[in-house]
Amino acid sequence: MIEMNAILPVKDALTTPWFEAAEQERLLIQRDPTTGKVQMYPRARIAGAPEREPEWVQASGRATLYSFTVVQRSLHPQFAGLEPFVIAMVDLEEGARLTSWIVDVPLEQLRCDMLLRVVFREIHAGLTMPCFTGA
Amino acid sequence: MTSTHRFPRGSACIVGAFESPRRKAPGIHPYQIHAEVIAEALSDAGLTVADVDGFATAASFPSEAGWQMNALEVAEYVGLRPGWIDSTDIGGASTLSHVGHAMAAIAAGLCEVVVISYASSGRSWPLPAPDFNTGPTGPGQFEVPYGMSTISAYALAATRYMHDFGLKPEELAQIAVQARTYAGRNPHAMYRDPLTVDAVLASPMISSPLHRLDCCVVSDSGGAIVVTSRERARDTRRSGPAVLGFGEAAGQMQMNQMVDMTTTAAAHSGRRAFASAGLGPQDIRVAQIYDSFTITVALTLEALGFVPRGEVGAFIASGGIGPDGRLPINTDGGGLSSNHSGRRGMYAVIEGVRQLRGESPGFQLASPELCLVNGTGGWLSATATLILGEA
Numbered sequence: 001m002i003e004m005n006a007i008l009p010v011k012d013a014l015t016t017p018w019f020e021a022a023e024q025e026r027l028l029i030q031r032d033p034t035t036g037k038v039q040m041y042p043r044a045r046i047a048g049a050p051e052r053e054p055e056w057v058q059a060s061g062r063a064t065l066y067s068f069t070v071v072q073r074s075l076h077p078q079f080a081g082l083e084p085f086v087i088a089m090v091d092l093e094e095g096a097r098l099t100s101w102i103v104d105v106p107l108e109q110l111r112c113d114m115l116l117r118v119v120f121r122e123i124h125a126g127l128t129m130p131c132f133t134g135a
Numbered sequence: 136m137t138s139t140h141r142f143p144r145g146s147a148c149i150v151g152a153f154e155s156p157r158r159k160a161p162g163i164h165p166y167q168i169h170a171e172v173i174a175e176a177l178s179d180a181g182l183t184v185a186d187v188d189g190f191a192t193a194a195s196f197p198s199e200a201g202w203q204m205n206a207l208e209v210a211e212y213v214g215l216r217p218g219w220i221d222s223t224d225i226g227g228a229s230t231l232s233h234v235g236h237a238m239a240a241i242a243a244g245l246c247e248v249v250v251i252s253y254a255s256s257g258r259s260w261p262l263p264a265p266d267f268n269t270g271p272t273g274p275g276q277f278e279v280p281y282g283m284s285t286i287s288a289y290a291l292a293a294t295r296y297m298h299d300f301g302l303k304p305e306e307l308a309q310i311a312v313q314a315r316t317y318a319g320r321n322p323h324a325m326y327r328d329p330l331t332v333d334a335v336l337a338s339p340m341i342s343s344p345l346h347r348l349d350c351c352v353v354s355d356s357g358g359a360i361v362v363t364s365r366e367r368a369r370d371t372r373r374s375g376p377a378v379l380g381f382g383e384a385a386g387q388m389q390m391n392q393m394v395d396m397t398t399t400a401a402a403h404s405g406r407r408a409f410a411s412a413g414l415g416p417q418d419i420r421v422a423q424i425y426d427s428f429t430i431t432v433a434l435t436l437e438a439l440g441f442v443p444r445g446e447v448g449a450f451i452a453s454g455g456i457g458p459d460g461r462l463p464i465n466t467d468g469g470g471l472s473s474n475h476s477g478r479r480g481m482y483a484v485i486e487g488v489r490q491l492r493g494e495s496p497g498f499q500l501a502s503p504e505l506c507l508v509n510g511t512g513g514w515l516s517a518t519a520t521l522i523l524g525e526a
Contacts, residue, residue: 006270007271007279009276009277012272040391041389067292067298069287069290069342069343070342074282075284085282089390099278099390099391111298
C-alpha cells in the first residue's frame with residue numbers, strides 16, 4: 001500500500017540497479033545499442049522503438065542547466081522546511097535530461113545554460129540521488 | 136499527423152451551459168454540484184434527463200471525491216442512463232476533449248444528446264493527495280523525490296522562456312491584472328478587487344519566477360454543458376454555437392520529458408482545430424485561454440499562432456489581451472480571478488458559449504462571431520482546442 005503523499009521511490013526490477021549505482025555515486029543512463037541515443041528516465045524498452053531494449057552506461061556527470069526554479073514555499077509537508085531549494089532540468093552532455101536539484105550555488109548565480117557537474121546527496125533519509133553543482 | 140478533412144465541421148452544437156456560482160463550498164460533496172449544474176444546463180437547453188443518451192465526465196481527481204469509475208457513479212447519482220460514456224482525463228483540457236469526442240459520437244450515430252459535467256471541491260474537500268504531479272512509482276521515481284509540484288513545473292517553463300526571449304515578470308503580471316479587470320465586472324468571480332502589477336510582483340514568491348498572484352484561484356465549483364446534433368439543436372430552447380473546429384494533443388507527464396519547455400502541445404491541437412474549421416488565428420477576435428498560471432497564457436498565445444515566436448511579452452505589454460486589444464481573453468476573469476477548482480476547461484467552454492450568446496458576465500464583445508477555447512491539462516501535459524461559432 002503506497003500512501004498518496006509518498007515521496008520515496010518505489011523501486012522496481014528495472015530501476016533498482018540505477019538506485020544502487022547512485023548509492024555508489026555513479027550516474028547511470030540508458031543507451032539504445034542500435035542508434036547510440038541515450039534516454040532517461042529508465043524504461044524497459046527504447047521510447048519510440050519498443051522492439052529494442054536499452055543498455056546501461058555510466059554518464060560523465062557533465063551537464064548544462066536547461067531551466068530551474070527556486071522553491072520558496074512548498075505545499076508538500078515533506079519539503080516544507082527545506083526551502084529554498086532549486087529544482088532543475090539538467091541536460092547531460094550525452095543528451096538525456098534529468099530532473100534534479102542544484103546545490104551549493106548561490107541563488108543569484110543561477111543561469112540557464114550554466115555548466116554543471118554531478119554530485120551525490122542524501123536528499124531524504126536513506127535516499128541518495130544525483131544533484132548538480134557549478135562545474 | 137491525422138488528417139482533419141473528415142471532421143464533421145459544425146455538425147454539433149452546445150445548446151445548454153451552466154457554471155455554478157459556487158466558489159467556496161465547504162462540506163459540499165462534488166456530486167451535489169454535478170447534480171445542480173446538470174439540472175441547470177438541461178433547463179437552459181429546454182431538455183430533461185429523459186432526453187440524455189450520452190454522458191462524459193473525466194476520471195476523478197481525489198479532489199473531485201470520486202473514488203473510481205466516477206462517471207458511472209455520477210450518472211447513477213444524477214439518474215442518467217447513458218448509452219455512450221466518455222471518461223477521458225487529460226486534466227484541465229478534459230471538457231474540451233469530451234466535446235470533440237461527443238461530436239464524433241453524435242456524427243457516428245452512437246448518441247444524440249450528450250451531457251458533459253464537471254465538479255470539484257478543490258478548495259474545501261479534504262484531499263487525500265497533495266500537489267505532486269505523479270506518484271513516486273514508475274517514471275515518477277525520478278522526479279517526485281525532488282519535490283516537483285504543479286507550480287514548479289510551470290515555473291520551469293517560465294524560467295526558460297524568460298531566458299530565451301526576455302519576457303519580463305511585469306509582463307506576466309499584466310496577464311493577472313487584466314484577468315482581474317474582467318473579473319471586476321463578473322458578480323460571481325472569486326476575486327473582484329482591482330489589482331496592480333506592483334501587487335502581483337509584491338505577492339510572495341512561491342516558485343521563481345511565479346508569485347502567488349501569478350497563480351489561479353482555488354475554488355469549489357462545477358459546470359455542465361449539453362451537446363447535440365445541429366438538427367436536434369433547432370428544437371432546443373436556446374440553440375447555441377456550433378463546434379466548428381477541434382483538436383487535442385498529448386505532451387508529456389514528467390517535466391524531464393518536455394524537450395522544448397517554451398512550446399506547448401497547443402501548437403499541435405491548435406493547428407488541427409484551425410484546419411478542421413477552415414480558419415486561422417487571424418479570424419479569431421476573442422478567446423478563452425486556460426490560465427492556471429500567467430505563464431500558461433503566454434506560452435499558449437504563441438503556440439496557437441496568435442503572437443509571433445518570442446513576442447508575447449510585447450503583445451501583453453501593449454494591451455493585446457485588453458478590451459481594446461487584438462485578442463481579449465478570459466473575459467469572465469479566468470482562472471486567475473474568477474473560477475478554478477481543478478479543471479478549468481469546463482468554465483472556459485461555458486464562457487465561450489456565453490460570449491457567443493452575448494451573455495458574458497464579464498466583458499462582452501459586440502458580435503464576436505467566433506470564439507476559440509483552449510484547455511491545458513496537467514503540467515503543460517496535454518491541450519485541447521475548440522473553435523465555436525455560427526454553423
